[in-house]
Amino acid sequence: MALLLPSLIALLATAFSAAVSIRALKSVRSRGRTIVVLVAAEAETRRAVRGAQGRMLLALVLGLVAAIAVANLWIGAFGIPLTIAPGVGAAIALVSIVASPLPRRQAPSGIRRADLTAREATTFGPRWAFVLPVVAAVLLVALVVATGATAELDSRGLARVLYTVVQPGQTNAGSPYPGWYYGAPILIVTGILVGCTFLALRRVAAAPRNSAIDFWAMDDAVRSALTRFVMFISSGTIVLYLGAVALQSGSILRSGAQWSHIKQSVLDAHLRAGDMSFVTRAKDVVHGVVQPQYTTGAIETVVGLLLIGVALTLAILAIASIRIRWSVSAPSEPEKVDA
Amino acid sequence: MITVDDAHPTPAFEQIRAQIANQILIGTLANGQRLPAVRQLAADLGLAPGTVARAYSELEGEGLIETRRGAGTRVSLQSDHYPEVLDAAIDFAAAARERSLTLDAAILALRAAWE
Numbered sequence: 039m040a041l042l043l044p045s046l047i048a049l050l051a052t053a054f055s056a057a058v059s060i061r062a063l064k065s066v067r068s069r070g071r072t073i074v075v076l077v078a079a080e081a082e083t084r085r086a087v088r089g090a091q092g093r094m095l096l097a098l099v100l101g102l103v104a105a106i107a108v109a110n111l112w113i114g115a116f117g118i119p120l121t122i123a124p125g126v127g128a129a130i131a132l133v134s135i136v137a138s139p140l141p142r143r144q145a146p147s148g149i150r151r152a153d154l155t156a157r158e159a160t161t162f163g164p165r166w167a168f169v170l171p172v173v174a175a176v177l178l179v180a181l182v183v184a185t186g187a188t189a190e191l192d193s194r195g196l197a198r199v200l201y202t203v204v205q206p207g208q209t210n211a212g213s214p215y216p217g218w219y220y221g222a223p224i225l226i227v228t229g230i231l232v233g234c235t236f237l238a239l240r241r242v243a244a245a246p247r248n249s250a251i252d253f254w255a256m257d258d259a260v261r262s263a264l265t266r267f268v269m270f271i272s273s274g275t276i277v278l279y280l281g282a283v284a285l286q287s288g289s290i291l292r293s294g295a296q297w298s299h300i301k302q303s304v305l306d307a308h309l310r311a312g313d314m315s316f317v318t319r320a321k322d323v324v325h326g327v328v329q330p331q332y333t334t335g336a337i338e339t340v341v342g343l344l345l346i347g348v349a350l351t352l353a354i355l356a357i358a359s360i361r362i363r364w365s366v367s368a369p370s371e372p373e374k375v376d377a
Numbered sequence: 378m379i380t381v382d383d384a385h386p387t388p389a390f391e392q393i394r395a396q397i398a399n400q401i402l403i404g405t406l407a408n409g410q411r412l413p414a415v416r417q418l419a420a421d422l423g424l425a426p427g428t429v430a431r432a433y434s435e436l437e438g439e440g441l442i443e444t445r446r447g448a449g450t451r452v453s454l455q456s457d458h459y460p461e462v463l464d465a466a467i468d469f470a471a472a473a474r475e476r477s478l479t480l481d482a483a484i485l486a487l488r489a490a491w492e
Contacts, residue, residue, distance in 0.1 A: 148383040152421035154397065156411040156449060246420035251378070 043184040044291075045334045048284035048341040051177040055277050055348045058170045062270075062355055072363040073259045076252055080366045083256050086140075086248075087362050090260040093138045094267050094360045101131030101271070116198065121220050125227030128275040132234035135268060140245040140260070151249050159239035162258070162265040171235060171269065174276040175228055181280060182221035185287045189217020200290045212294040216283045224279055235272040239265060259362055267359040274352030277345055285342025292335030295328040381422055389424055393432035401441050401452050404460040412442060412450045 075083045105127025112119040155161075160168050189197040192211060198219040200212035214220065242264045247257055304322040379396040381389045400406045412418075415433060419426040433450060436442045443453040473483035 150381040150383070150422045150424070151378060152413070152418055153378045154400070154406060154412055154418075156413045157417060244417055244420070246417075246423070249421075249423070 044181055044188070044284065044287050045338045045341070047177055047181045047184055048280070048288070048338050048345070051174065051181070051277075051280045051284070052341045052344050052348070054173055054177070055170070055280070055345060058166050058273075059348050059351050061166050062170075062352070072365050073256050074365055074367045075256055077366055079250070079252050079256075082250070082253060083364060086253070086256060086260055087364060089140070090264055090362065091360050093135060094264065096138070097131040097134045097267070097271075098357070100134045101127040104130035116196070116219070117214060118220070118223055122223050122227050124275050124278055125224070125231050128271050129227070129231050129234045131271055132231070132238040132268060135238040135264065136234070136241045140242070140264075149249075151251055152247065153254070157243040159236060159243055161243050162261040163239075163269055167266065167269040167273075171232065171273040171276050174273060174280060175232055178228060178276055178280050178283070179225060181283050182216070182225055185216045185283060186218040186221045189215055189219075200287070201294050212290045214286065215290045216286050221283070224283070228276060228279065231272060231275060235268060238268045242268065256364065259364070263359050263362050267356050270352045270356035270359060274349045274356060277352060278349035281342045281345030281347075281349055283342070284338050284345060288335045288338025288340075288342055290335070291331055292339060295332035295335055296325070297328065298323050298325045300324075379422075381424065389422075390428045390431040390435070393418075393422075393429060394435050397432065397436055398439065398441055401436075401454055403463055406452050408452050408454045410452045412452065414449060 073083075105123040108126045109120045109123035186197065188200065190199045190202060191197055192199045192202075192213060196219045197217035198214050199217070200215040202212075203210040216224075242261050245261075247254065300318055301322050301324055379393060379400075381392050385392065387395075397406070397412070406412070412433075413421070415426050415429045419429040422429070433442065433444065437444060441452065441454060442450055444450045469487070470483065473486070478486070
C-alpha cells in the first residue's frame with residue numbers, strides 16, 4: 039500500500055500542474071496586448087524594454103551555464119550533481135534578477151510623482167502563477183517523503199534502493215531509486231529556489247518607479263514580464279523535479295514488479311539428463327508481473343513523463359515572457375484649415 | 378498619485394502629508410486601503426525614507442492612517458461621514474455659484490449657518 043502513495047501524489051501533481059499550465063497558456067495568449075507609448079517616450083521605452091529583456095536573457099544564460107557546470111564539473115556521487123543541477127541553475131537565474139536593478143529615470147522637471155498603490159511580491163502576476171510553485175513544492179515534499187520512506191539502504195548505506203534481490207552469485211538492486219539520498223538534496227535545493235523566487239519577486243515589485251507618469255503603463259508591463267519570467271522559471275524547475283522523481287521511482291517500481299524464470303518442466307528435463315550447464319531459450323522462460331506494483335509503477339512513469347512535459351512547457355513560457363509588445367502611437371494629423 | 382514639487386516652498390513631508398490627507402478625506406483613498414511602504418514611496422519620489430516616515434507619522438497622529446507590524450500602513454479614517462458632507466458641500470457650492478456668490482460670501486454664509 040505504501041508503494042501506491044508516490045503514484046497518487048504524482049497523479050495529483052500532474053492533474054494540478056496540467057490545469058495550471060493550460061491556464062498559463064491561455065493567459066499568455068490573452069496577455070498579448072501591446073503597450074502604446076508616445077513618440078516622445080520612444081527612446082526611453084526602448085531603453086527600458088531592452089534593459090528588462092537583457093536581464094531575462096542574462097538570467098537564462100547564467101542559469102544554463104550554472105546548471106551545465108554543476109552537472110559536469112563534479113563527477114561521481116551517484117548522480118547527485120545531475121540531480122541538483124536544474125535547481126542550482128534556476129536559483130542562479132533568479133539571483134541574477136535580484137542583483138540587476140530596473141533602469142530608472144527621474145523626471146527632469148523637478149516634479150516628483152508616485153502612485154499610492156502598495157507594490158508587493160504578488161502585485162504583478164496572476165494568482166495562479168503564485169499558487170503553482172507553492173502547491174508543486176508541497177507535492178514535491180510529499181512525493182520525496184513517500185519515496186524516502188519506501189527506500190532501502192544499498193551496500194554503501196545510501197538510501198537509494200527500492201529493493202534488493204540476493205541470488206546465488208548475483209545481487210539485483212532496484213536503483214537509483216529517489217530515496218533520501220536524492221530526496222534530501224532535492225528538498226534543500228527546492229527550499230533555496232523558493233527563497234530566491236520570493237526575493238526576485240520582491241525586487242521586481244519594489245524597484246523605484248519612473249517619475250514620468252506617461253511611462254507607468256510600460257513600467258507595469260516590464261514588471262509583469264519579469265514576474266512571469268520568475269514564476270515560470272521557478273514553477274518549471276519544481277515541476278521538473280516532481281516529474282523526475284515520479285519517473286525514476288515509477289520505472290524502478292515497474293522493473294522490480296516484473297519477474298521471469300525458466301519453466302519447471304524444462305529445468306526438470308535438464309536435471310534428469312544430468313545437464314547442469316545449458317543455454318536458456320526464450321520459449322523456455324516464463325514472464326509475469328506483480329500487481330498492483332507493476333501498474334502503479336507504469337502509471338507513475340507515464341505521470342512523470344507528463345510532468346516533465348509540463349516543466350518544458352513552463353520553460354518555453356519563461357522564454358516567451360522575454361517578449362514585451364509595445365508600439366509608438368502615430369502622431370495625429372494637423373487639422374486642415376480652409377483658406 | 379501624489380507629487381512633490383522641489384521648487385515649492387512647502388517642505389516635501391508636508392506636501393506628502395497634505396495630499397494623502399486630502400485623498401483620504403475626499404474618499405479617493407478608501408478606509409482600510411493599504412498605502413505603499415515608506416521605503417517604496419521614498420524610492421519612487423527619490424526622497425529620503427525619513428521624509429516619508431515623518432509625513433506618515435503626522436498622518437497617524439491625525440488618526441487618518443495606522444501602521445501595524447506585518448499588515449503595513451492602512452487608511453483608518455475614524456469618521457466615514459466625510460464623503461457625505463463633501464457631497465452636501467458640492468451642492469452648496471453649486472447653489473452659491475448659481476446665485477453669483479463669491480467664495481468669500483459663500484464661506485460667510487456657511488459660518489453664519491454653523492453658528
